[in-house]
Amino acid sequence: MNIAESETMRAMLAGEDNLVVVNSCAVTAEALRQTRQAIRRARREAPAARLVVTGCAAEIDRAAIGAMAEVDGLVANAAKLDPRAWNVPMEAPPVAPARTRAFVAVQNGCDHACTFCIIPQGRGASRSLTVAQVLGEIEVHLAAGAREVVLTGVDLTSWGHDLPDAPRLGVLVEAILAAFPALPRLRLSSVDGVEIDPLLFDLLAGEARMMPHLHLSLQHGADLILKRMKRRHLKADALDLVARLKALRPEMAIGADLIAGFPTEDDAQHAQSLAIIDELGIVHAHIFPYSPRPGTPAARMPQVPRDVARARAAELRTRAATGRAAWLAGLVGETLPVLAERGGTGYAPNYAPVALPPGTAAGTIIDVTPSGLREGLLQ
Numbered sequence: 001m002n003i004a005e006s007e008t009m010r011a012m013l014a015g016e017d018n019l020v021v022v023n024s025c026a027v028t029a030e031a032l033r034q035t036r037q038a039i040r041r042a043r044r045e046a047p048a049a050r051l052v053v054t055g056c057a058a059e060i061d062r063a064a065i066g067a068m069a070e071v072d073g074l075v076a077n078a079a080k081l082d083p084r085a086w087n088v089p090m091e092a093p094p095v096a097p098a099r100t101r102a103f104v105a106v107q108n109g110c111d112h113a114c115t116f117c118i119i120p121q122g123r124g125a126s127r128s129l130t131v132a133q134v135l136g137e138i139e140v141h142l143a144a145g146a147r148e149v150v151l152t153g154v155d156l157t158s159w160g161h162d163l164p165d166a167p168r169l170g171v172l173v174e175a176i177l178a179a180f181p182a183l184p185r186l187r188l189s190s191v192d193g194v195e196i197d198p199l200l201f202d203l204l205a206g207e208a209r210m211m212p213h214l215h216l217s218l219q220h221g222a223d224l225i226l227k228r229m230k231r232r233h234l235k236a237d238a239l240d241l242v243a244r245l246k247a248l249r250p251e252m253a254i255g256a257d258l259i260a261g262f263p264t265e266d267d268a269q270h271a272q273s274l275a276i277i278d279e280l281g282i283v284h285a286h287i288f289p290y291s292p293r294p295g296t297p298a299a300r301m302p303q304v305p306r307d308v309a310r311a312r313a314a315e316l317r318t319r320a321a322t323g324r325a326a327w328l329a330g331l332v333g334e335t336l337p338v339l340a341e342r343g344g345t346g347y348a349p350n351y352a353p354v355a356l357p358p359g360t361a362a363g364t365i366i367d368v369t370p371s372g373l374r375e376g377l378l379q
């Protein structure tokens, strides 16, 4: 989301002189710390520039960020893509054409209230781009040479609920595939598995241009903790979804977000998170130690000691790394169509990273049959 929005702001503010914009994040305490660091570094690197902060930190920690000596101004998160908020004389923000993979933010904000999450406070209520707006953005990206589109959002599967007739995400995906028959690759960023609609399921299971890569905002492997997180799914829902998908499309690669050390989590519940990594075959894992966010219900629950949360996160990462290494090793000898990016590497449809022959132009899709694996990269 922030990559897509930063690219748009960069294009929108291209004419501005001596302006530094920090597009911040506040999803964890660590993200907030890095935001402050980025602000100080930006000021050191551009002592005379006008420094403006936007993003969730500017929303959630407005007073403290605004009080920093380095900061000249704040722009509200909801307004950061509005040219008027920057006094830029244009009707709508331009689309910043990507070169190989285009991140298209089709939805913003969130109407859920997971007990650990600060995002709804930073990004507001859920709202969707219309199908026409999404197709318009993708057209610009494809004209600039993008070969893959990644649909992103804060709560992607809630796309459409605020539009007439409340279409589901499957409708949008189907419309994109129909409107752009030459688009070779369409990928979803992270989704709430339990909110995947039947049409989207069928497209994921059977449409070759839909990448066989599903990243779940899973968060935990124990039902009691999922309930205390106020998530909308239980372990069985995730197991069932993945089993049904892999039955129809065995090459489907599963990714997931997992939080370690959520308040009240005990050893047995942690063990269930370890187990779900193998049960779902998670090969793209994003694992975070729980980070208490002031103003969230979970921050008022009995906390797990920080060192325990960190140790559990490390254990989850080790488990996930083992599964990932075995998965990558299993791809050696298999011919994969890889989308080349800058830097001599690219991604296969299942998001496996692959090293490419020297001189492979970014944006081309070439067949590669890896003969080995080095440092997590198929060769």
Ligand code: SF4
Binding pocket: 110, 111, 112, 113, 114, 117, 118, 119, 120, 154, 155, 217
């Ligand atoms: S779905 Fe939950 S975790 Fe995701 S943004 Fe909304 S409140 Fe946060």
